[in-house]
Amino acid sequence: MQPPNPKPATSGIILLGLVQILSWGGSFYIMAVLAAPVIRETGWSQQWVYGALSLGILISGLLAPLSGRIIASTGGRGMLAASGVVMALGLVMVGNAHQLWLFLCAWLIIGVGMAMGLYDALFATLGTLYGGFARGAITGITLISGFCTSLVWPGIAFLIEWLGWRHACFAYAGMLVVTVWPMYYFAIPHRLPPGYQPVSRTQGNSAIAPLLFWLLCSIFTLASVIMTAISVQLITLLQASGYSLAAALAVSAILGPCQVASRIVDMAFKRGHPIWTTFFSVGLVAVGLLTLTLFPHLAVFSMLLYGAGNGLRAIVRGTLPLAMVKSEEYAIVVGRMARPALIGQAATPLIGGYVYQTMGSQATLWLLCALALINVALVVILKGMLPRPAESV
Structure with a gap:
């Protein structure tokens, strides 16, 4: 049976998009601005400071x-509503951390909040509540x-300049406490759909064929x-390809708008099966990276392609x-799929840094191209395994 309101309200989608900005900003993205002042004041090594983010992931x-x-x-x-409080607790600990071990513990707490409140948890919630109608909401968010x-990034940089990095963490924590809980409670229904039957862990594990499951895991992880x-x-x-720092920053700024x-654009094709969106995503990423590797002077064009693919x-x-999968099985399946992707993300800075240091920038780019091309091949295999009714949706 469908829930009383089978589609998320537009106001709810807007609020959920805003709360994701706050949640990602206070966890995954904050280190990009926070790391430099932390290192300057504490003297901790860059590897340990950035390693704290990897630990959280x-x-x-x-x-x-x-x-x-x-x-x-x-x-x-x-759980989504409580995620803001957990992230806030971690940020308060970061602001009070005068020893490295406490800083690392703080990021353990932030990592718990990330598991509770970022995309995977939110999408799983929407899929459980709205089934196939969640697709439009996911795109809007x-x-x-x-x-x-x-x-x-500019907001946190302003807070650091104004208050110092420790009090900036306290200020952002306060904002999470004040906003995240009420925004989630307003935007998300408080009841499961009528007739909903909770799925056991065993049922969830059998919701999708093992080969399909690992194909999806591999695609998302890569x-x-x-x-x-x-x-x-x-x-x-x-910079290794010959760009100045200013030019490199200008090129990288293209990614967000793309x-x-x-x-x-995807919103105009929401009636098509998402396997086609997957094709465009991995294909654009692969072409963009190959263009950057083979023709570094076309970096702007390559980032247009890559940014579009990564956005999808x-x-x-x-x-x-x-x-x-069925909507009642969706949350368990998505939760299992998220684990290898997030572990891969946590290991990437360390492995990528090692490859760059030992083999150079060109080898690093070719490795990324190889991974992107493998992902295209995996999506081709996945499409061939999908049942015909799913392909014609």
């Missing part, structure tokens, strides 16, 4: 299946949250690894599994 990945099971049992509203770095590597190393790779634009990635991770 790792914890998030390890807890993702548990989050999925909680959402499948409860609907997810309470990713469209709004695509402005995250454009809004959050996409996440490539995204993380580019996010961490793009400026360095562009990601948002691709999500707008966030949509695909929510909508493709939704087209392949």
Whole structure:
């Protein structure tokens, strides 16, 4: 049976997009602005400071299946609402950290909050509550949250300049406490759909054929690894290709608008099966990276392609599994799929840094191209395995 309101309200989608900006900004993206002042004041090594973020992502990945099971049992509203408080607690600990071990512990807490409240948890909740009708909401949310770095990075930088990095953490924590809980409670229904039957862990594990499951895991993991590597190393790779720092920053600034634009375009094709969105996502990423590797003087064009493909990635991770499993099984399946992708993200900065240091920028780019081409091949295999009715949706 469908819920009383089978589609999320527009006001709810807007609020969920805004709360994702706040949540991503206070966890995954805050380190980009916070790391430098932390290192300057404390003297901790860059590896340890950035390693704290990797630790948080790792914890998030390890807890993702548990989050999925909680959402499948409860609907997810309470857990999403509480995520802001957990992230806030972690940020307060960061602001009070005068020893490295406490800083690392703080990021363990933030990692718990990430498992509770970022895309995977939210998409699993929407899929559980709305089934196939969640696709439009997922696209709308990713469209709004695509402005995250454009809004959050300057905002946090201003807070650090005004208050210092420790009090900036306290201020952001207060904002999370005040906003996240009420926004989720307003935007998400407090009841599961009528007739909804919670799925046991065993049932969820059998919701999708093992080969399909691992194909999806591999596709999402490779996409996440490539995204993380580019996010961490793009400026360095562009400089190694002959660009000045100012030019490299200008080229990288293209990514955000391209990601948002691709999500707008996807909204016009929401009736098609998400396997086609997946094709466009992995294909554009592969062509963009190959262009950057072979023709570095076309970096602007390559980032237009890559940014468009990466923008579709966030949509695909929510909508493709939704087209392949029942809504009541969706949360458990998504939770299990999130684990390898997040663990891959956590390991990417370390592995990518090692490859760059030992083999150079060109080898790093070719490795990313190889991963992108493998992902295209995996999507081709996945499409061939989908049942015909799913292909004609």
